[in-house]
Amino acid sequence: xxxxxxxxxxxxxxxxxxxxxxxxxxxxxxxxxxxxxxxxxxxxxxxxxxxxxxxxxxxxxxxxxxxxxxxxxxxxxxxxxxxxxxxxxxxxxxxxxxxxxxxxxxxxxxxxxxxxxxxxxxxxxxxxxxxxxxxxxxxxxxxxxxxxxxxxxxxxxxxxxxxxxxxxxxxxxxxxxxxxxxxxxxxxxxxxxxxxxxxxxxxxxxxxxxxxxxxxxxxxxxxxxxxxxxxxxxxxxxxxxxxxxxxxxxxxxxxxxxxxxxxxxxxxxxxxxxxxxxxxxxxxxxxxxxxxxxxxxxxxxxxxxxxxxxxxxxxxxxxxxxxx
Amino acid sequence: xxxxxxxxxxxxxxxxxxxxxxxxxxxxxxxxxxxxxxxxxxxxxxxxxxxxxxxxxxxxxxxxxxxxxxxxxxxxxxxxxxxxxxxxxxxxxxxxxxxxxxxxxxxxxxxxxxxxxxxxxxxxxxxxxxxxxxxxxxxxxxxx
Numbered sequence: 001x002x003x004x005x006x007x008x009x010x011x012x013x014x015x016x017x018x019x020x021x022x023x024x025x026x027x028x029x030x031x032x033x034x035x036x037x038x039x040x041x042x043x044x045x046x047x048x049x050x051x052x053x054x055x056x057x058x059x060x061x062x063x064x065x066x067x068x069x070x071x072x073x074x075x076x077x078x079x080x081x082x083x084x085x086x087x088x089x090x091x092x093x094x095x096x097x098x099x100x101x102x103x104x105x106x107x108x109x110x111x112x113x114x115x116x117x118x119x120x121x122x123x124x125x126x127x128x129x130x131x132x133x134x135x136x137x138x139x140x141x142x143x144x145x146x147x148x149x150x151x152x153x154x155x156x157x158x159x160x161x162x163x164x165x166x167x168x169x170x171x172x173x174x175x176x177x178x179x180x181x182x183x184x185x186x187x188x189x190x191x192x193x194x195x196x197x198x199x200x201x202x203x204x205x206x207x208x209x210x211x212x213x214x215x216x217x218x219x220x221x222x223x224x225x226x227x228x229x230x231x232x233x234x235x236x237x238x239x240x241x242x243x244x245x246x247x248x249x250x251x252x253x254x255x256x257x258x259x260x261x262x263x264x265x266x267x268x269x270x271x272x273x274x275x276x277x278x279x280x281x282x283x284x285x286x287x288x289x290x291x292x293x294x295x296x297x298x299x300x301x302x303x304x305x306x307x308x309x310x311x312x313x314x315x316x317x318x319x320x321x322x323x324x
Numbered sequence: 325x326x327x328x329x330x331x332x333x334x335x336x337x338x339x340x341x342x343x344x345x346x347x348x349x350x351x352x353x354x355x356x357x358x359x360x361x362x363x364x365x366x367x368x369x370x371x372x373x374x375x376x377x378x379x380x381x382x383x384x385x386x387x388x389x390x391x392x393x394x395x396x397x398x399x400x401x402x403x404x405x406x407x408x409x410x411x412x413x414x415x416x417x418x419x420x421x422x423x424x425x426x427x428x429x430x431x432x433x434x435x436x437x438x439x440x441x442x443x444x445x446x447x448x449x450x451x452x453x454x455x456x457x458x459x460x461x462x463x464x465x466x467x468x
Contacts, residue, residue, distance in 0.1 A: 031419030037412050142410040144430035163408045163429070178409065178417070180427060187422075 028194060029187035030179035039064075039167070039175035040140035044101070044133060047114030047126035052099065055173055061096045061195045062169040066143050066162055068104030069116040074164045074181065079120040081185050082166065086121055088189045092196055093123075095171075101137060102128040103145050103162045141167060168192065171199030205236035206275070206314040211321035213305045218298035226250075226299055228290040228307055228321055229283045234275040241312040242273040248306040251294030258286055267291075275311075299323045348454040352390045352447065358418075359386060360395040363411070368402045380406055382434045386421055387456070389446035393420045407431040407439040 039054060039062075046052040054062065063082055067075030079100065086093040100117050102108035105128055113126030128134070138145060143163045150157040168177035168191060177191050209231040216226035228247065234240055245253040255273060259266045273288060275281050283289050290307065299305065303323040310316045361380050371377050386392050395418045398404050398411035407429035409417045424445040431439035447456035 029420065029422075031409075031417055033411075034416045034418060037415065140410075142405055142408045144408070146430070165408055180408070180419070182423075182425065182427070184423070 028177055028191045030177055030183045030191055032177050032191075033175060036170065036174040036176050039169040039173055040137070041173075042137045042140070044127040044129045044137065045110060047110050047117065047128070049110070052125060052127055054169065057097060057169075058173055059095070059171050059199070061171060061192055061199065062167075063096060063098045063192070064101065064141070064167040064169060065098070065164070066101045066103050066138070066141070067164065068102055068160050068162075069108050069112050070104065071160070076120075078164055078166065078181065079117065079124070081188065082124070083121040084185045085188045085192060086123070088185070089192065089196075092193070095196055095199070096192060098124045100124060100126045102126065102134065103138065103143065104160050105129060105131045105134050107156070168195060170195045205234065206240055206311050206317055207233040207235060208307075208309065208317055208319040209233055211307060211319040213292065213299060213321045213323050215301060215323050216292075216295055216299045218295065223293065224295045224298075226292045226295060227256075227285075228253075228292055228305065229285065230290070230307070230309070230319055230321065231280055231282045232273070232275050232309070233280045234277055236313075237277050238313060239277055240275050240314055242275065242309055243312055244310045245290050246308045246310075247290075247292045249296050249299065250292035251296070253307075254291045254293060255288070256291045257288050260286075344454065347457045348451065349449045350453075352453065352456070357389075357391055357420075358393045358395045359384070359391050360397060361406075363396075363398045363400050363404050363406075365399050365401065367400045367404070377433050380431075380433070380439065382431070382436065382438070383426075383440035383442045385442050385444065387444045387446065388421065388424060390456075392422070392443070393418060394441070395419075406433070 041053070041055045043051055043053040063085070065078050065082065067078060069075075082098045086096060086098065089096060098117075098121065100113070102113060108126075108128045110126070110128055113128050117124035117126040137143075145163075146161040148159045148161060150159060164181035166177075166179045166183070166188065167175060168179070170176045176195060179188060179191070211228065211230035213226055213228045216224055218224055232242065242255065245255065247253050255270050257268050257270050259268060270288070273281055273283075281288065290309075292305070301323055305321045305323060307319045307321050308316050309319065361384075363379050367377065367379070380396075384394065386394060395416060396406050396409055396411060397416045399414060401413050403413070404411050411417060421441075421443045424443045426443070427441040429439045429441075430437065433439075447453040
């Protein structure tokens with residue numbers, strides 16, 4: 001083997017080494033903020049006549065864009081792309097809300113804005129108001145707006161040059177993404193899915209079914225107790241934990257478990273009940289139950305007890321329990 | 325006497341050709357594709373004292389496949405706005421580009437009133453890549 005050939009082999013080896021080098025990281029495909037901070041909140045009148053407050057939309061991914069109804073080119077493109085994003089999301093589209101903030105309060109009335117955004121998707125919400133109401137929103141999101149008159153066509157003939165980025169607010173109300181105009185629909189869909197998946201992972205969806213309380217007489221001179229039963233259904237994608245409970249008819253409530261210790265029934269206090277995702281835990285006679293301690297009055301059939309169960313993720317959830 | 329000279333000349337030619345071939349065909353370095361601009365701590369205070377704000381040039385040049393991720397980091401204690409990007413204290417905005425193009429944003433920090441991003445296509449194997457390497461070799465040399 002001659003020197004030149006040997007060198008060629010080296011060149012080849014180096015080339016392949018460079019080829020398999022990793023390129024870039026995972027995560028968002030469009031521009032993302034790190035760490036994510038709370039999105040600037042605002043309240044504006046929506047095109048359907050209600051008030052829209054950004055902080056009132058937790059649990060949904062908000063796609064926020066800015067534009068105006070007389071916009072000839074950029075705005076229809078953005079809205080058509082956002083409609084495509086929702087169409088591509090299929091069933092998940094219900095957890096995404098597109099909101100469109102006007103940059104032209106002079107011409108964009110609520111009615112006009114509604115007719116316009118609904119041309120693209122009937123679920124889109126247009127937001128408008130006075131210039132004084134809108135300016136702080138534009139400023140908070142870094143939207144620059146330049147009005148250019150169209151000469152010789154009257155005072156109502158003007159174009160509004162504006163930033164046409166799409167902002168993504170996650171299910172916890174944090175501003176996560178700013179995708180510049182021209183970001184491919186594929187990338188927008190990808191990033192919305194990232195946000196929806198993160199939202200679902202944290203989401204707890206606890207339902208309480210068939211709550212009931214065993215009747216209990218009032219015991220003079222001594223404390224009287226009663227047992228309450230309920231089925232806890234976790235329909236979310238995260239484990240949740242029952243931490244404590246209260247009842248309107250008792251001074252305190254403890255979580256207990258009845259155990260059969262070789263024929264002897266033992267009742268033990270347990271600190272918590274863990275409910276895995278997509279699972280149910282039944283509180284029933286002979287197993288887990290809630291011990292209502294220190295009843296304020298006797299419990300008889302026909303009465304209803306209000307139970308509040310406090311979960312680690314889902315927080316307090318109320319159940320009405322019939323006395324049997 | 326003639327043989328060693330011929331051998332040496334051949335070796336030089338082979339080496340030069342190999343280097344050119346490497347420069348034209350070897351993949352471009354991809355260890356870090358990020359182009360980072362940092363707002364250092366105390367920037368707002370210095371600007372208030374009359375110092376010019378020179379974090380971001382315009383245009384900003386990026387090349388697909390080589391340096392195509394723009395990273396803007398605010399290490400200052402106050403909010404800063406770079407073009408359309410509002411950054412809170414110690415916050416970063418990271419944007420990968422996947423298509424060539426020229427983007428223009430309003431930016432009050434630049435004398436022209438706008439910030440331009442130029443995304444160049446990936447230098448393809450062959451002459452384009454050789455040219456790219458030659459253009460980008462200079463800053464490397466001047467650093468030494």
